[in-house]
Amino acid sequence: MTQSRRMLVLRAVVEDYIRSQEPVGSTTLARDHDLGVSSATIRNDMAALEDEGYLIQPHTSAGRVPTEKGYRYFVDRLATVVPLSEAQRRGINSFLSGSASLEDTLQRAARLLAQITGQVAVVASPSLxxxxxxxxxxxxxxxxxxxxxxxxxxxxxxxxxxxxxxxxxxxxxxxxxxxxxxxxxxxxxxxxxxxxxxxxxxxxxxxxxxxxxxxxxxxxxxxxxxRTSELYMAGTSRLAHQRTVADLAPLFDALEEQVVLMKLMSSLSEEAQADGVSVAIGSETHTPGLMHASVVTSGYGHTGAARPSGESGADAGPAAQAGGDPVAFVGSIGPTHMDYANTMAAVRAVARYLTSFLAHDEDGPRS
The missing domain is CATH 3.30.390.60 (Heat-inducible transcription repressor hrca homolog; domain 3)
Structure with a gap:
């Protein structure tokens, strides 16, 4: 049993569970993924992954689901944040370019991000x-x-x-x-x-x-x-369709604690890697109400260095392109079984737009 194949099995389990939100069995993996081995071999790999803490089996006869550790491995090995399509980027620009002010832009950005991801979107105004x-x-x-x-x-x-x-x-x-x-x-x-x-x-x-x-x-x-930053939030009503009633109360409490949320997401955005996106899963948020949620964040704007001149440097994140620390953040909060690839791409795309918006705002009216 090779470690590399075992991790391909883990990736397949995470992808299938994100898509179906149903425990994943070895027969399904053998049928739907080109893993090159039998379902019995896959079953052994899944048992080993469970022993290592990447998967759990909710019921004896059911398939397995990823743990927090499993999601973390999956997210860390998303080689790059796949950019949104040209049509999607044009859609973002079209929706946000009609804004009358910075506040209007941030409100629109939150609504748009919530719409794209189906999750809670949080956008902070630039800190004084x-x-x-x-x-x-x-x-x-x-x-x-x-x-x-x-x-x-x-x-x-x-x-x-x-x-x-x-x-x-x-x-x-x-x-x-x-x-x-x-x-x-x-x-x-x-x-x-x-x-x-x-x-x-x-x-x-x-x-x-x-x-x-x-x-x-x-x-x-x-x-x-x-506390001079304001938070613009959208998509909270979608939570009721994704969480059990028992989970909702602590999650809503966490969303109400805006100072805590701002510190968490500001810290994440400042720690973001070269792709400009940072992810905290469950207990990594150190926030009781977010123990069953994941937070995807990117900084936007910058302090100190020259502004970006457009879409150049596609592999760099919004703050990395601009130089210096981000002035604020944009993020998405959803279940641990969220579509990480799509959420990360959407968060980064909105952050890039806001970075560009601030650059144009400083240089003069937007064209």
Whole structure:
């Protein structure tokens, strides 16, 4: 019995179980797969795979189903993420290109991914902590309060109230805003805060020291706030058709815990391999409600390096092409018997679109 053939048997079991969701027997494998051996030999291979923890036999007389370890072996040996067809990619571009804003694009992306996979789709908006400053506008709202409207390179718009002692003169406020944009443009918000603090030493801004300090603290607060990303979710109603009632409660609880979900999926997207897609199966999620689920995630956008110029570098993932860490993630949550190849391809395709969208958004209007 060769190890390589045994693993071909394992792959066949996983593929058949994903397709049928019924325990797989040796006779079926011998009939439907060109394994070159008898059903009795396949049966021996399956028994060995069960001993090694790759398969389990739910009932004595039934076939076998993959374990978490079996799925992990299968996913790790999907040599590459097979790209979607040209028609599928055009469909994604067509559906998403009608978006009016970043928020609309992310909502559409979640709905589309849920539709393609038949699973729960989760798309995070770009984190302010990973964004750089494009422009800040400071607007008076009362005699002691100003509103800082911050626009980032990822298209996020954040607002922060600045409470000060008295309102600066219009000319001074305008000059200060221009100076901040000139010195802080393209800086991460944390570094922009440091740059604004350094401006306090400039004699021109000595009279508005409270404003300088308030703006620096506002940039710090935005950079430190882990909850500034929003989650766009779609497809939760599909769960009821795939899970038993007993499984639904903890799964819905897990989906409600958005901070936990964001940390899990952000971490996965940052650990993604060269193909840009990362998979956590069952207990690998370290999330009680996801013990019987799998999570497929890819980062999109980037921090630091130059933007991608299009579809070049097809073998690289969205963040790998762009350089730097992803600014946010897109992912799919489904049963452990999900169609991994299709889900991984769909997640990567949507992530590539969002990376391109952010690049075009920075460079100007999309064509």
């Amino acid at each position: 902590a990973k964004s750089t400053l494009r422009h800040v506008e400071i607007v008076p709202v009362s005699m002691t309060t100003l509103l800082a409207v911050v626009i980032t390179d990822t298209g996020r718009v954040a607002q922060h109230l600045l409470v000060i002692g008295s309102l600066p003169e219009t000319a001074t406020l305008s000059a200060f805003s221009s100076a901040v944009n000139a010195q802080c443009g393209a800086l991460p918000l944390s570094k922009a805060a440091d740059a604004v603090r350094a401006m306090a030493a400039d004699p021109r801004w000595r009279a508005i020291a409270p404003l300088v300090d308030a703006l620096a603290r506002a940039f710090d607060a935005m950079a430190d706030d882990e």
